[in-house]
Amino acid sequence: MKQKIFVYFVPAVLGFSLLGSGIASAHGFMGRGMGVVNNLTPEEIANRQTAMFENQAKLLGVSVETIKNGWAAGKSFQEIATENNITVEQLKEKMKTAHLEQMKTHMNALVSKGVITQAQADQRLSVVQTMLQNGKVKLLKGHGRITM
Helix, strand or coil, rough: CCHHHHHHHHHHHHHHHCCCCCCCHHHHHHCCCCCCCCCCCHHHHHHHHHHHHHHHHHHCCCCHHHHHHHCCCCCHHHHHHHCCCCCCHHHHHHHHHHHHHHHHHHHHHHHHHHCCHHHHHHHHHHHHHHHHCCCCCCCCCCCCCEEE
16 A cells, blocks of 8 residues: 555655646646646646656656556556566655755755755755655655655
8 A cells, every 4th residue: 555655646756846837736637536627727737747757757767658658558657667677665766866856956946046045955955865864754645645
């Protein structure tokens, strides 16, 4: 059950890398069925889904077509990873690395905009890195939580 829940968090983790746009509505496609996506234009929906496919492909080191074909066939992200010889542990490590890189990008943006100081950014990155190493990062999306 934990592995299945883990898979549904990947789009959310990857979505944070998009800074301004995110993939907040991607869970409407992946986690909650094909429900109504509030106040998004068809272009925004397409852009977010495209970004999700691209981020997943990059994370796994596969083509975007591989991700699209798996998604269209109803396969989970973990199933697509497994079919491409990526274990759950490898996927977790890839996600941890991606999460840390996203945090660095976010912290740099906050520092450059004057929202926080470099010292605050460094401290926050240190905290997140420790949490990742200790398996205490909880990602929330859809219907539950997972600890990495």
